[in-house]
Amino acid sequence: xxxxxxxxxxxxxxxxxxxxxxxxxxxxxxxxxxxxxxxxxxxxxxxxxxxxxxxxxxxxxxxxxxxxxxxxxxxxxxxxxxxxxxxxxxxxxxxxxxxxxxxxxxxxxxxxxxxxxxxxxxxx
Numbered sequence: 001x002x003x004x005x006x007x008x009x010x011x012x013x014x015x016x017x018x019x020x021x022x023x024x025x026x027x028x029x030x031x032x033x034x035x036x037x038x039x040x041x042x043x044x045x046x047x048x049x050x051x052x053x054x055x056x057x058x059x060x061x062x063x064x065x066x067x068x069x070x071x072x073x074x075x076x077x078x079x080x081x082x083x084x085x086x087x088x089x090x091x092x093x094x095x096x097x098x099x100x101x102x103x104x105x106x107x108x109x110x111x112x113x114x115x116x117x118x119x120x121x122x123x124x
Contacts, residue, residue: 001026002024002025002026002027002098002112002113003024003025003026003113004022004023004024004096004097004098004113004114004115005022005023005025005115005116006020006021006022006094006095006096006115006116006117006118007020007021007023007118008020008021008118009094009118009119009120010119010120010121011121011122011123012086012120012121012122012123013122013123014086014087014088014122014123014124015085015086016086016122017082017083017084017085017086018083018086018120019080019081019082019083020036020080020081020083020094020096020118020120021078021079021080022034022036022078022079022080022081022096022115023077023078024077024078024079024098025077027098027113029074029077029078030053030054030074031053031100032053032098032099032100032101032113033050033051033052033053033098033099033100033101033102033103033104033105034050034051034070034072034079034096034097034098035047035048035049035050035051035096035097035098035099035104035105035106035108035111036048036049036050036070036079036081036094036095036096036097037094037095037096037097037108038090038092038093038094038095038120039092039093039095039117040091040092040093043092045095045108046061046108047061047106047107047108048060048061048064048068048070048081048094049061049064049068049069049070049081050070050104050105050106051070051071051072051079051104052102052103052104053101053102054074055071055072055074057103057104058070058104059104059106061106063089064083064090067083067084067085067086068081068082068083068084069081069082069084070082079096081094081096083120086120086122087122088122088123088124089122090120090122091120091121091122092119092120093117093118093119093120094117094118094119094120095114095115095116095117096114096115097111097112097113097114097115098111098112098113098114099111099112099113100112
């Protein structure tokens with residue numbers, strides 16, 4: 001059974017940084033494209049970033065380009081989301097997802113496995 005566990009969320013002031021981690025167990029991590037999504041209260045889950053199985057290809061939502069960086073470490077079975085220059089509108093629960101695919105996917109319904117989420121709150 002594949003399990004994903006996010007960590008690293010918290011409260012930060014606007015302009016600050018956070019690094020989210022997603023630890024994966026129970027599967028072959030190198031087979032999965034990994035993605036980060038977020039969901040604010042009253043809103044649908046939205047795509048943030050995704051990275052291919054090898055880490056060689058990444059894709060980002062326009063709203064986070066230039067501020068967020070997705071990465072992965074296949075030796076540690078983990079994916080990361082470095083978030084810089086945070087804005088109040090980045091406040092949401094952040095989820096990592098995994099799907100057996102060769103290229104990054106930006107639609108949440110394409111993902112097979114999900115973590116429980118970690119709260120990110122950015123104060124103004």
